[in-house]
Amino acid sequence: MPWRYEEEGDNSWGCASWFEYLVVVVLSTILLVGALVLTLFWVIYYRGGFAWSENPEIQFNLHPVLMVGGFITLSGFSILFYRLCRCLKHIYVKLAHTFFHACTIPCVVIGFLAVFDSHNLANPPIPNFYTLHSWIGLVTMGLFVLQFVFGFFTFLVCLCCENGTYSCRAAMVPIHASFGLVTFMLACATCVTGLTQKAIWKLGSAYSQWTEEGIIINAIGATIIALGVVISFAVRRSNAPATAKVYVTERL
Template identity: 40%
Template sequence: MENEAQHIPFFTKLFTLSQILGILSVVLVGVWCGYFRKGFAWGSEPVLQFNWHPFLMVLGMVFLYANGALIYRGFRSEKKKKLKILHMLIQLGAFIFSIVGLVAVFDFHNNSSPKIPNMYSLHSWIGLCTVILFACQWVIGLLTFLFPGLRPSVRAAYLPVHQFFGLFIFVGAVSSCLLGFTEKAIFSVKNYSSLPPEGVLINVTGLVLIMFGGLVVYLVSHPKFRRQTTEDEVLLTDTVLE
């Protein structure tokens, strides 16, 4: 426990830094879409409807998703059951944002004239794979850990798989955002190669996002920041996985 106590201040500093970078990346992408890309609309103006896509993907699949993963580290003294429900709800929110974000881009492609083809780029392939994996992960996670909840031995066996795919989906989401930034910059930013303010903003947002991603992966995966099993939880084996 003394060992754990030594790691908490370090964790708190890195966690704070990750929140600053995460909020900054959402704000930067908001400024990009809201100011440089002329703001948001739905249906009536496909070009403005598109802007929901980068904004909601960064907000949902990256920022919210990361915080959903981090709650076990950030609120280590809370009851596990409560954290599991919170984790499930945050990831549900992230998933809903992502679906709306996907509808925005498909609508934009289909309602543009001429129509823009869907699902041809590496960005779209990695992005859609990531969202599909996320949906599977969420459903399997719900059935395994919460409702109806499988046998403790099955849950214990599945937990590392859930954690691995959790990180893999996050890395896929960050990569996909970076690819999307590059696509949009090449397609829509006039003279991207002479680095106008919008180009600089996109590149800086990409760098902030990759720093946020790296830090979150570290905080989530490093064993020394892992939630310690309490004595009560050890005595009540079932509760460990509750």
């Protein structure tokens, strides 16, 4: 690595850094919650709410809500929490990061089963995995599982032998962080393609008439795109707490 730290304590932040930090925290929280609330509103108000396999068409509605809730809101919050939390001991931040990502798993599993059921139980059955959305979605899920298993063993289980695994963990931090951001960006791309195909299939020619539902679907997509920009900005900023010198030895 060609870089090394210069002196910077945790309290050396100026007014501008604090302002930027607060803007990122507030904006990303609004967008993370906003994406989920808009999706819930869309599904409940326009798409008939929720059901399980007794009504496959309505069962589908669990798919966008749980995927946006899991891959965007929970995962996005988990990434930001790890990167921006300034007030907890680092091991607690790591455990919370793992916990929020673990909460994503049931969301994704149920969301995946919901769309699978809604295709297979439809009359006639709808084929699976033929859209670009499903291709990107499968890659996103695969990367998420790899990242979770890899992160769990490398950054939590390997702590049992803290000194012996230090250099290995140190080398793995940028890989885990980069692939984490890639997974989040792929999740955003999956969402916008999914929203596009749902808008076209369900609204048909009404989509071009600027109907309320079309505008809400577009607004969900725009919120997710904005989140992709804000989160990639937040995790790459050099003045985020996770880069501060005080955390270097304990954050691996």
